[in-house]
Amino acid sequence: MSRTIAGALRGAAEQYADRTAVVDGDLRISYGELHERVRDVARALLAEGIEKGDRIAICAPNGHEWIEAALGAAYIGAVLVPVNTRYTGPEIVDLLVRTRSRAFVVAGPFLGVDRLDLVVDTAGGLPGDIVAVFRLPDWNEVPARGAHVTDAELDGAAAAVAPDAPSDIFFTSGTSGRSKGAVSTHAQTLANAANWAELVGVTDADRYLIASPFFHIFGYKAGILAALQHGAAIYPAQTFDVVRTFELIQRERISILPGVPTVHQMMLDHPARADYDLSSLRAATTGAATIPVVLIERMRDELRYDRVLTAYGLSEAPVVTMCREDDAPEVIATTSGRAVRDMEVRVADDGEILVRGPNVIAEYFEDPAATAKAFGADGWFHTGDAGSMDEAGNLRITDRIKDMFTNGGFNVYPAEIEQVIARIPGVSESAVVGVPEPRLGEVGKAFVVLTAGRELTEEAVIEHCREFLAGFKVPRSVEFVSELPRNATGKVLKRVLRGEPDPAAGEKR
Structure with a gap:
């Protein structure tokens, strides 16, 4: 199997040339055509002076353009920097500046916002390192922009990309609130995608609806690249609508x-489900929240999936554990399965999940301190998650050391929100926790301590957060308190804010 993304695409184009690669609305692209379209993007990037190792940021919804842009960057050894389309102007500019991105692929108006205008307004122009902008409304102009680049020049650039060259940087926030860029190589990215595809059983007969955003590590690696390596047809979904999905x-x-x-629950509970033939569905994976056993049973019995699997992964190691096809519903619902090929997993004495293997990142982007902190001397990566493991090796996530919570499938890191709230005049300190919400899983709740003599409203705090944070990060409620609960060392006790019982008192959490 190819160990560079360009090699994987060439292999797919040769093996599955006439098979459908992408269906985006009325547009149908074969694997042979996808290869040529990606080469057009790669030529255009070379024509703009983009070189191996340069960062290419993409801020766009799921679509054929995103796929072509990401693969085009990888084709010549440029490094993909996916940008969440829900980010605010300051959040997008921060990523562009920190990565010194040289090219920016950006949608036109999407969900009522033109993100190029947003960036220009925020930064007072384009960030200084950007030399090329590719707007999706002008995507048909891409071939002309690189028309003078010869096949020999393009093939030479592709041949110079090694399997251990960086392919992408996915940013993930940590407990400090400062996002960290997880750098993966071509070989690691393809291997993670291959492990996921193997256990799901992806083949060239599959038609794969990718509802996860491509800017998310799952949408790109377990989505686009998993399908690519097996010749499956990719169906990008920009938003999830139950009836349209049916x-x-x-x-x-x-x-x-x-x-x-939530996606599967909405499908199961929709009154129009019986009006549609859903018998083609055969495989699904789910996760990102606590899963009722009955949901797994209903997915198998009512949606008739042959395979329903759960998994555990993170930006630094996208596929760590997965359930297997023949696991019982209880195992699938209550654990994240067993280690996948080439991965080692163990639980340390303090309960932290540690992982090791060739598909774990080697570094955070230009952050040696964070890299050194994350990796032990013996090569084990410290995930920051707590868990337990049964005799069969099935991993159960039991706590969130990083205090992360999940809102509608998106990870939210409280420290980032707390830093934004700290900029509000009159705020002494704050703490944010996730609280249950039936539709989204969890939403943020902020506990705010005001300085003496100051007044502030819940609406003012939320509005301030909306200005600087993506919508899924904005707290849904604010409670003003005189002080935050702390332990003897001064650490804020977020379990108390979440209303959880004290484990030291012998109560079950």
Whole structure:
């Protein structure tokens, strides 16, 4: 199997040349055509002076353009920097500046916002390192921008990319609130995608609906690249609408549909489900939240999936553990399965989950301190998550050391929100926790301590957060308190804020 993304694409184009690669609305692209379209993007990047190792940021919704741009960057050894389309201007500019991105692929108006205008307004122009902008409304102009680049020049650039060259940087916040860029190589990225595809059983007969955003590590690696390596047809979804999904499944005979539990629950509970033929569905993965056993049972019994799997991964190691096809519903719902090929997993004495293997990142982008802190001397990566493991090796996530919570499938890191709240005049300190919400899983709640004599409203705090944070990060409620609960060493006791019992008192959490 190829160990560079360009090699994987060439192999797919040769093996599955006439098979459908991407279906985006009325546009249908074969694997042979996808290869040529990606080469057009790669030529355009070379024509703009983009070189191996340069960062290419993409801020766009799921679509064929995103796929072509990401693969085009990888083709010549440029490094993909996915940008969340829900980010605010300051959040997008921060990533562009920190990575010194040289090219920016950006959508036109999407969900009512033109993100190029947003960046220009925020930064007072384009960040200084950007030399090329590719707007999706002008995507048909891409071939002309690189027309003078010869095949020999393009093939030479592709041949110079090694398997251990960086392929992408996915940013993930930590407990400090400062996001860290997880740098993966071509070989690691392809291997993680291959491990996921193997256990799901992806083949060239599959039609894969990818509802996860491509800017998310799952949408790109377990989505685009998993399909690419096995010749499956990719169906990008920009948003999730139950009826439209039913229509697409029936019309296109969709066979693979991963998603957070909410996606499958909405499908099961929709009154129009019986009106559609969903019999083509055969495989699904789910996760990102606590999963009721009954949901797994209903997915198998009512949606008729042959395979329903859960998994555990993170930006630094996208596929660590997965359930297997023949696992019982209780195992699938209550654990994240066993270690995948080439991965080692153990639980330390303090309960922290440690992982090791060739598919774990080697570094954070230009952050040696964070890299050194994350890796032990023996090569074990410290995930910051707590868990336990049964005799069969099934991993159970038991706590969130990093205090992260999940809102509608998106990870939210309280420290980042707390730093934004700290900028509000009159705020002495704050703490943010996730609280249960039936539809989204969890939403943020902020506990705020004001300086003496100051007044502030809940609406003012939320509005301030909206200005600087993506919508899924904005707290839904604010409670003003006189002080935050702390332990003897001064650490804020977030379990108390979440209303959890004190484990030291012998109560079950």
